[in-house]
Structure formats: C-alpha cells, structure tokens
Amino acid sequence: MSFRLYWPLIVLLLVIPVIILVWQWRRRGRNVVMPFDHGQEGTGFWLRLLLNSAASLPALVLAVVILILSGPTRLKEPEVKRKLTNIEFCVDVSGSMTATMGEGDRYDASMQAIDEFLEARQGDAFGLTFFGNSVMHWVPITTDASAIRQSPPFMRPGRLPSQSFGGTEIGRALLACRKRLIDTESGDRMILLVSDGMSADLGGGRDIEVANKLKGDNIIVYAIHISTGEVPDAIINITSLTGGEAFAAGDVEGLKSIFASIDGMQQAEMERTAADAVDYYQPFAIVGLSLVGLSLVCSLGLRYTPW
Known part of the structure; x- marks a missing residue:
C-alpha cells in the first residue's frame, strides 16, 4: 500500500x-475529592x-x-488482455470476381465471409485494401470495423475501370499492404489475401522476393483462392515462407469454414498487463x-x- x-x-x-x-x-x-465518611x-x-x-x-x-x-x-491484480493483431484484408476486385458463387458472386461471398470473420475477431485491428492492376487502400488499420462492413457497394468488380482493376497483381498488393502494417507500433501483423486468379507479377522468383520482405517484417500471409482450381504455386510459396497457409474455396460454405480455420490457427495471444x-x-x-x-x-x- x-x-x-x-x-x-x-x-x-x-x-x-x-x-x-x-x-x-x-x-x-x-x-476533585468527594467527601465520604470513613472513605479513602x-x-x-x-x-x-x-x-x-x-x-x-x-x-x-x-x-x-x-x-x-x-x-x-x-x-x-494484473489483468489479462487480448494482444492486438493487425489484420489487413487484401481483396481482389478484378473482373473475374464477378463469377457466380452462392446467391451472388465471388466478391459478395468474400465480403460476407470477411464480415463474419470480423465478428469472430473482435478486439483486433483491421484494414481493407482492394486491388487489381492497381491498389486502393480503402480502410486504414483500425479497431472500428464498421467502415469495412459498409464498403462492399463502393468497390464492386465490374464497375471499376478495367485499365486499373481489370487484371491481378498480387505482388504489388502484398507489398502495398506491407507498407501499412510496418507502420503499426504494436501487435502481430497478418495479411489475409482473397483472390481468384493467377498473378501477373509473381513469376521469375518474384514470389520468393516478396515473401522474404514480408517475413523480414514478421508479417504472416494467409491466402484464400476462390476458385475450383488449384492454388497457384507462387501463392503457396508466399504463405508457407511467412508462416501462413493457402486454401482453396469452391463454394460459400467452404469459404466460411476457411475463415473459421484461420481464426483458430491464428488465435489471439493473451498478455498480462502491469x-x-x-x-x-x-x-x-x-x-x-x-x-x-x-x-x-x-x-x-x-x-x-x-x-
């Protein structure tokens, strides 16, 4: 005390x-002495x-x-609190994301699964980046996920200029997300890549170069390949070298289960406060x-x- x-x-x-x-x-x-007969x-x-x-x-x-x-x-008594995880959603908005999936398209299914992932990961910080041939940082890394939930109508594939978002350049998008994450002062760093195509800028060993940069900054990459085909080798290399994993999702339920699996694999750490x-x-x-x-x-x- x-x-x-x-x-x-x-x-x-x-x-x-x-x-x-x-x-x-x-x-x-x-x-004061009180007089009493025969008293002492x-x-x-x-x-x-x-x-x-x-x-x-x-x-x-x-x-x-x-x-x-x-x-x-x-x-x-010292309290135990959740250790912050900085998660950057890197979402493909190229033309192929308009392919049918469930009751909507691949983009709708992805954003709905991301919304459910946000509910499961309350207490973490999130950012949102859209990419095609170009990269657009839509939501800065923040613990307030309301902006991410309100973003789907604004970056819907097919409505974007094809010269900027018609193709898929995952390497450029990952390096752009890296720049945002290395500015975070505390917490773990993770990129959750959502794409359905091959990347035009990861050939000739470029995938290993990108992976080494991400690994050097302690950034883990998880990738969800929204297609019935196999996950591209370049994506597997990046995720495995950074400590993450690549998944393929052919339907809506598979996509949701993958997000749930990532939540279980990358559990939030707890730390004792002073x-x-x-x-x-x-x-x-x-x-x-x-x-x-x-x-x-x-x-x-x-x-x-x-x-």
Whole structure:
C-alpha cells in the first residue's frame, strides 16, 4: 500500500493529532475529592484511563481523515488482455470476381465471409485494401470495423475501370499492404489475401522476393483462392515462407469454414498487463466510522465534568 501524497507531508500533518493526544494524556486537570465518611482517597487510575481514552477518539478520527486525504492506494491484480493483431484484408476486385458463387458472386461471398470473420475477431485491428492492376487502400488499420462492413457497394468488380482493376497483381498488393502494417507500433501483423486468379507479377522468383520482405517484417500471409482450381504455386510459396497457409474455396460454405480455420490457427495471444494503482479507502473508512461511532457513544457519559 502507498499514498499519493508524499510521506514527509503526511508525517507533518500527522503531528497535529499526535500533539493533541500527548496533551490529552499529560495534562493535569482539577482533582476533585468527594467527601465520604470513613472513605479513602483513591488514585482514580482506571477512571482516568477510561476518560482519557474516550477524549482521545476525536484526535484518532483526525489522524484517519489525514490518511484518507493523503490518497491511499494499492496495486490491483494484473489483468489479462487480448494482444492486438493487425489484420489487413487484401481483396481482389478484378473482373473475374464477378463469377457466380452462392446467391451472388465471388466478391459478395468474400465480403460476407470477411464480415463474419470480423465478428469472430473482435478486439483486433483491421484494414481493407482492394486491388487489381492497381491498389486502393480503402480502410486504414483500425479497431472500428464498421467502415469495412459498409464498403462492399463502393468497390464492386465490374464497375471499376478495367485499365486499373481489370487484371491481378498480387505482388504489388502484398507489398502495398506491407507498407501499412510496418507502420503499426504494436501487435502481430497478418495479411489475409482473397483472390481468384493467377498473378501477373509473381513469376521469375518474384514470389520468393516478396515473401522474404514480408517475413523480414514478421508479417504472416494467409491466402484464400476462390476458385475450383488449384492454388497457384507462387501463392503457396508466399504463405508457407511467412508462416501462413493457402486454401482453396469452391463454394460459400467452404469459404466460411476457411475463415473459421484461420481464426483458430491464428488465435489471439493473451498478455498480462502491469498492475495499476487503485484507490484503497475502504479500511480507513471503516476505522474512521467506527471511531466516530464510539466517540458519539462515549460523549453520552464518558467525559470530564466541567467543574
């Protein structure tokens, strides 16, 4: 236990009730002897002890008040909190994402699965990037996921200019997401890539180069290939080298299960926080109220007579 007020000042203030107590126990009042026939003059020790004790209660109450005003604190138990994970969604919006999937297209299914993933990962920070031949950072990394949930209508494939978003350049998109993630000050870093095509910029060993850059910045890449075909080798290389994994999803239910699997594989870590100092008034309040109550009871009869 500690106090917010400095100890020298507390001690200085406590001198006041100490002086009152010393004065109370050392002062000599008027001795009154009651005349009784054949009586002997007693010392009155026990009566004096009882009366001095009763008269000392206000000084003790003052001491407790000073300690309360000094701000008593104690360290509470360290809490366990969720360690932040910074997750960047990297979503393909090329023309092929308009292919039918479930009741909508591949883009609709992807964004719906991302929305459910957001619910499962409450407490993490998310960003959203769309890409084709170009890259557009849509939502900055934030713990408020509402902007991601409201984004699907604005970046729907087929409505975007084909010269910028008609093709698929995954390498460029991953490196753009890397720049955003390395600016985060704390927490783990993860890219969740959602695409349905081959990349035009990962050939000739470019995939290994991109993977090494991501690995060097401790960024894990998980990839979901929304197609009935095999996951491209370049994507497998990137995910395996960074510590992630690549999945293929041919239908809506498979897509949802993959997101659930990634949530289970990349579980949020828990960390103990430093113990915080909290107010600790309870014992002092109990002692102070008890002394006030006892003083009131004593004032009914245990006091010196005024002669």
